Amino acid sequence: MTELDTTGALPIARSVAALRRQIAQWRKQGLTVGLIPTMGALHEGHLTLVRRALADCDRAVATIFVNPKQFSPKEDFAAYPRTADSDAVKLAQAGAHLLFMPGVQEMYPEGHATTVSVGGTITQGLCAPFRPGHFEGVATVVTKLLLQSLPDRAYFGEKDWQQLQVIRRFARDLDLPVAIEGVATVREADGLAMSSRNAYMTPAERQIATTVPRAMVEAARAIASGAPVAGALDAAKAALTGAGFTGIDYVAYADGETLAPLERFAPGGRLFLAAWLGRTRLIDNIGVP
Ligand code: PAF
Numbered sequence: 001m002t003e004l005d006t007t008g009a010l011p012i013a014r015s016v017a018a019l020r021r022q023i024a025q026w027r028k029q030g031l032t033v034g035l036i037p038t039m040g041a042l043h044e045g046h047l048t049l050v051r052r053a054l055a056d057c058d059r060a061v062a063t064i065f066v067n068p069k070q071f072s073p074k075e076d077f078a079a080y081p082r083t084a085d086s087d088a089v090k091l092a093q094a095g096a097h098l099l100f101m102p103g104v105q106e107m108y109p110e111g112h113a114t115t116v117s118v119g120g121t122i123t124q125g126l127c128a129p130f131r132p133g134h135f136e137g138v139a140t141v142v143t144k145l146l147l148q149s150l151p152d153r154a155y156f157g158e159k160d161w162q163q164l165q166v167i168r169r170f171a172r173d174l175d176l177p178v179a180i181e182g183v184a185t186v187r188e189a190d191g192l193a194m195s196s197r198n199a200y201m202t203p204a205e206r207q208i209a210t211t212v213p214r215a216m217v218e219a220a221r222a223i224a225s226g227a228p229v230a231g232a233l234d235a236a237k238a239a240l241t242g243a244g245f246t247g248i249d250y251v252a253y254a255d256g257e258t259l260a261p262l263e264r265f266a267p268g269g270r271l272f273l274a275a276w277l278g279r280t281r282l283i284d285n286i287g288v289p
Helices: 016-028 044-056 084-094 134-149 158-173 196-200 203-208 211-224 229-243
Strands: 033-038 059-064 098-100 153-157 179-183 247-255 269-277 280-287
Touching: 016 033, 016 059, 016 098, 016 134, 033 044, 033 134, 044 059, 044 084, 044 153, 044 179, 059 084, 059 134, 084 098, 098 134, 134 153, 134 158, 153 158, 158 179, 158 269, 158 280, 196 280, 211 229, 211 247, 211 269, 211 280, 229 247, 229 269
Parallel strands: 033 059, 033 153, 059 098, 153 179
Antiparallel strands: 247 269, 269 280
C-alpha cells in the first residue's frame, strides 16, 4: 500500500507512506500544497474549499476519513454517508490532484494512545457539552493529517466555526508550520447551510430547516440594532420550536474568537445555533455586523 491507487477518477493514497512519497516528489519540484480534510459525502461547500486551495497552492490534496474518534457512542458514525466513488469524481472535476483515504487501522494502529486536547473557553461552550470528546477527536485526527502531509495551507469551512477555532488554537499552540484557512459557509438558495448531514432530512424536515437561517438573521438584526441579547435569542428559539424543531441544544451569541458568551452587542460577536429536526442535528453560525 505504499503505491498510489490510480485506477479511479483521481489518484488515491491509502497509506501515509504513499501520501508522503507523492508530496515529497512535489516538494522536490518546488510546488506548494493545500490540504482539504473531509469526512466525504462531499457537497459544494467542500468543493469550494478545493477551489480555494487551488487558487492559493500548486497542488490540492483532499482527505476522506470518517473519524471514529470524533463520534460519541450514541452518534451517527455507522450511519454517516459513505460515498467515496462519487466523491472521487467530484474532487477530480474540481481539479484536486490527490485523495488521501486511509482506513481506521492506518490512522489508529493497534496501541495508538495519544490525543490532542484543546482547553480554554473555546471548548467550554456551544457544541462541547453536547458532544463530549468530539473536539478532542477532531483535534487528534487533524493534527495527524497535518503532520502526515505537512501542507503549506489547510482549508476548513466556517460552518463548523467552533471546530475552526479549535484547529487554529492547537496549530498555534503546537507551532505547526501550516496556515489554517477558514472559508465562508456555502448555502442553498433558501439560505440553509450545506452539510453532509442534510441528506438525513425528510422533504418535510428540509422545508422546516429553512427556519434556521431565517431565525438567525432575525436575531442578528435585533442584536445589531441594540435589542437585548436574551430576548433576541429567545425569539429565535421560539421560531425554531414553532416551526417544528424537536430539540434545541443552544442558540447563543458569543465572541467569534474566544467563543465566550456575550450579553450585549460587541464587535466580533457571532450567533451560533444547534437544533434537532428528528434525527438530524443542524448547526449554523453568522456574524452580527
Ligand atoms: O469537518 C469535518 O469534516 C471533520 O470534522 C474533519 C475536519 C475532516 C475532521 O475529521
